[in-house]
Amino acid sequence: MKMLVPIKRVLDYNVKPRIKADGAGVELTNVKMSMNPFDEIAVEEAIRLKEKGLATEVVVVSVGEVKAQETLRTALAMGADRAILVTSDRKVEPLGVAKVLRAIVDEEQPQLVILGKQAIDDDNSQTGQMLAGLLGWGQATSASHVELAGDCVTVTREIDGGLETDRYCLPAIITADLRLNEPRYASLPNIMKAKSKPLAQRSADDFGLDLSPRLETLRVVEPPARASGVKVADVDELVMKLHAMGVAK
Amino acid sequence: MKTLVWVEHDGNSVKDATLSAVTAASKLGDVHLLLVGQDVQGVAQEAAGIFGVDKVHMADDAAYAHQLVENVAPLVVQLMASHDAFVAPATTGGKAIAPRVAALLDVMQISDILSVEAQDTFTRPIYAGNAIATVRSSDVKKVVTVRTTAFEKAPREGGSGAVEAVPTSGDKGLSSFIGQEIAASNRPELTSARVIVAGGRALGSGEKFAELIEPLADRLGAGVGASRAAVDAGYVPNDSQVGQTGKIVAPEVYVAVGISGAIQHLAGMKDSKIIVAINKDEDAPIFQVADLGLVGDLFEIVPELTRKL
Numbered sequence: 001m002k003m004l005v006p007i008k009r010v011l012d013y014n015v016k017p018r019i020k021a022d023g024a025g026v027e028l029t030n031v032k033m034s035m036n037p038f039d040e041i042a043v044e045e046a047i048r049l050k051e052k053g054l055a056t057e058v059v060v061v062s063v064g065e066v067k068a069q070e071t072l073r074t075a076l077a078m079g080a081d082r083a084i085l086v087t088s089d090r091k092v093e094p095l096g097v098a099k100v101l102r103a104i105v106d107e108e109q110p111q112l113v114i115l116g117k118q119a120i121d122d123d124n125s126q127t128g129q130m131l132a133g134l135l136g137w138g139q140a141t142s143a144s145h146v147e148l149a150g151d152c153v154t155v156t157r158e159i160d161g162g163l164e165t166d167r168y169c170l171p172a173i174i175t176a177d178l179r180l181n182e183p184r185y186a187s188l189p190n191i192m193k194a195k196s197k198p199l200a201q202r203s204a205d206d207f208g209l210d211l212s213p214r215l216e217t218l219r220v221v222e223p224p225a226r227a228s229g230v231k232v233a234d235v236d237e238l239v240m241k242l243h244a245m246g247v248a249k
Numbered sequence: 250m251k252t253l254v255w256v257e258h259d260g261n262s263v264k265d266a267t268l269s270a271v272t273a274a275s276k277l278g279d280v281h282l283l284l285v286g287q288d289v290q291g292v293a294q295e296a297a298g299i300f301g302v303d304k305v306h307m308a309d310d311a312a313y314a315h316q317l318v319e320n321v322a323p324l325v326v327q328l329m330a331s332h333d334a335f336v337a338p339a340t341t342g343g344k345a346i347a348p349r350v351a352a353l354l355d356v357m358q359i360s361d362i363l364s365v366e367a368q369d370t371f372t373r374p375i376y377a378g379n380a381i382a383t384v385r386s387s388d389v390k391k392v393v394t395v396r397t398t399a400f401e402k403a404p405r406e407g408g409s410g411a412v413e414a415v416p417t418s419g420d421k422g423l424s425s426f427i428g429q430e431i432a433a434s435n436r437p438e439l440t441s442a443r444v445i446v447a448g449g450r451a452l453g454s455g456e457k458f459a460e461l462i463e464p465l466a467d468r469l470g471a472g473v474g475a476s477r478a479a480v481d482a483g484y485v486p487n488d489s490q491v492g493q494t495g496k497i498v499a500p501e502v503y504v505a506v507g508i509s510g511a512i513q514h515l516a517g518m519k520d521s522k523i524i525v526a527i528n529k530d531e532d533a534p535i536f537q538v539a540d541l542g543l544v545g546d547l548f549e550i551v552p553e554l555t556r557k558l
C-alpha cells in the first residue's frame with residue numbers, strides 16, 4: 001500500500017513574521033523557512049505505518065517554488081522513499097493545490113493521503129478536505145490516533161468538545177493534528193542517504209489545470225496593538241485592581 | 250445575496266457559534282440556515298427563532314445522526330444551487346465541512362473571517378494573527394468560515410423563520426461513527442465563557458493543575474483553558490487548548506498562569522478584554538499583552554489569590 005504525504009514549505013514557526021513595507025504580504029526573503037510543523041507529523045505517521053509493515057511506500061509531494069526541494073529532502077531524510085516537486089512561480093491556493101494533488105493521486109494511486117491539518121502561514125486549513133471532496137473519499141480531519149487494519153482506517157479526531165472516533169473505507173484522507181505523534185529528527189547518515197533518493201521535478205503548468213487564484217490580497221496590515229498594561233506588586237494589589245475592574249465581587 | 254448558514258448544534262440546542270455566523274451572514278444578505286441531524290425538529294424550531302433568520306432548511310435523517318461530512322457535503326452542494334454563500338462558524342465541524350463543499354463548487358474558501366468589508370471582500374488573520382489580510386474573492390459563490398469571537402451573537406429570539414424539510418441524500422458509505430469522548434464539565438464552554446483561567450507547563454502535573462487552577466476558576470465562575478504544552482503533557486484534555494491551532498477565545502477576562510506567551514498561544518487569546526498574567530519570569534512575552542501582570546511563583550500566588558478574591 002502506497003501513501004502520499006503533501007508537504008508545504010513555510011516560514012519557520014519560531015520566526016516572528018514581518019510585514020512588508022508596501023503591505024503586500026509577509027517578508028519571506030532571507031528568513032528561515034521550514035517544513036510546516038503539521039506536515040512533519042504527517043510524514044512521521046506515514047513512516048511509522050511503513051515501519052509497522054502496514055504500508056510499502058511513502059511518497060512526499062510539494063507544490064511551490066524550487067526551494068521546496070530542501071523541504072522534500074528533509075522528508076526523505078526522515079524516511080520517505082521518494083519525492084515529487086511541482087514547481088510554480090506564483091502562489092497556488094489550497095483549491096489549486098488540491099487539484100494538482102488529485103492529478104498526482106490519479107497517477108500514483110495511493111490508498112492513504114496524509115496531510116497536515118493546517119499550514120501555519122495562511123492558516124487556511126482547507127487542502128485535505130478539498131482533496132477529499134474532489135476525490136469523493138472520506139476525510140478524517142485533525143487526527144490524534146490512527147489505526148490501520150485491512151480495508152479500513154479508524155481515526156480518533158480532536159473536536160471542539162473532546163475526541164471523536166470514526167472509521168473510513170480506504171482510500172481515504174487523513175489530516176494530522178499536534179498530538180498524533182512526535183516527529184523524529186533526521187540522523188546525519190539518513191540526511192546523506194536522502195541526497196540520492198529520487199526527487200522528480202515537474203511544472204504545475206504541465207497538468208493542464210486551471211490554477212489561477214480566486215482570491216486577491218488587497219493589503220496586509222499589523223493587527224491592532226494592545227495598550228501596554230501594568231505590573232502589580234503583589235496579590236493584594238491584583239485583587240484590588242480586579243475588583244476595580246468589576247471582575248470579582 | 251442569499252446565504253446558507255451551517256447550524257452547529259448538539260442535538261438539543263443551537264450552539265453559540267451559530268449565532269456569530271448568523272451575524273456575519275446577515276452582512277452579506279438574507280439568512281437561511283441549514284440544520285442537519287436526526288430528530289432535530291425541536292432544534293429547528295429553536296433555530297427558526299434566531300433574530301434575522303428567514304428560513305431553516307432541515308435535513309432530518311439517520312444518515313446525518315453524527316453529521317459525517319461525507320454524507321452531508323452533497324446535501325450542502327445541492328442547496329447551494331439556490332444560495333449565493335455558504336457560511337459556517339470556524340469550529341472543528343465548520344472547518345471540516347466548508348472546504349469540502351468549496352471544492353465541490355469549485356470555489357476558493359475564505360477561512361476564519363474577522364469582518365465583511367463588502368459582499369466579495371473580507372479580512373482574515375494569517376500567520377497566527379500576526380498579520381491581517383484583506384482579500385477579495387472573484388468566485389461567483391462564496392464559501393466562508395467565521396471567527397466567532399469577531400462577530401456579536403445574533404439574539405436567540407425575535408426571528409420567525411419558516412422551517413422547511415429538505416430531501417436527504419442518504420449514507421454515502423464512506424465513513425462511520427464509532428464513538429465520542431466528550432469532556433463532561435459543569436464549567437462554561439471556553440468559546441462562550443465570560444472568564445477563563447488558563448494554565449501552562451509550569452503547573453507540572455495534572456494533580457497540581459486541578460489543585461491550583463480549578464479553585465481559582467470556581468471562584469471566578471470561569472472556564473478552564475490551557476497551553477499546548479499543558480495539553481501535550483496530559484494535565485488536561487485536548488479540548489482545553491487555546492491558540493492558533495486550538496480554540497480562539499475572547500472572554501472579558503483571561504488569566505494566564507505559568508504560560509510563557511508563545512505566538513501560537515497569543516493567537517488564541519490576545520483579543521480578550523482584560524488579560525491577567527502570572528509568571529515568575531518578568532521577561533515572559535505574555536506580559537507584553539497583559540493588562541495586569543504579577544511576577545512571582547504561581548504555587549504561592551494562585552492559592553493566595555483564590556483566598557483573597
Ligand SMILES: Cc1cc2nc3c(=O)[nH]c(=O)nc-3n(C[C@H](O)[C@H](O)[C@H](O)COP(=O)(O)OP(=O)(O)OC[C@H]3O[C@@H](n4cnc5c(N)ncnc54)[C@H](O)[C@@H]3O)c2cc1C
Pocket residue numbers: 013037038120448449450451475476477478479490491492493494495496506507508509510511512513514517527528529530533545546547548
Ligand atoms: C504548529 C504549532 C502549533 C502550536 N499551537 C499552539 C496552540 O494552539 N496553543 C498553544 O498554547 N501553543 C501552541 N504551540 C506551542 C507553543 O509554541 C508553545 O510551545 C506553548 O504555548 C508553550 O506552552 P507554555 O507556555 O505552557 O510552556 P512554556 O513555554 O514552557 O512556559 C512556561 C512558563 O511558565 C513559567 N513558570 C515556570 N515555573 C513557574 C512558577 N513556579 N511560577 C510562575 N511561572 C512559572 C516560565 O517562566 C514560562 O514562562 C504550537 C506550536 C507549534 C509548533
Ligand SMILES: Nc1ncnc2c1ncn2[C@@H]1O[C@H](COP(=O)(O)O)[C@@H](O)[C@H]1O
Pocket residue numbers: 005006007008036038039042061062063064092094097114115116117118119120122123124125126127128
Ligand atoms: N503547496 C503545498 N504543497 C504541498 N502540500 C500542501 C501545500 N499547501 C498545503 N498543503 C498540504 O495541506 C495541508 C493544509 O494546508 P492549508 O489548507 O493551506 O492550511 C498542509 O499541512 C499540507 O499537508
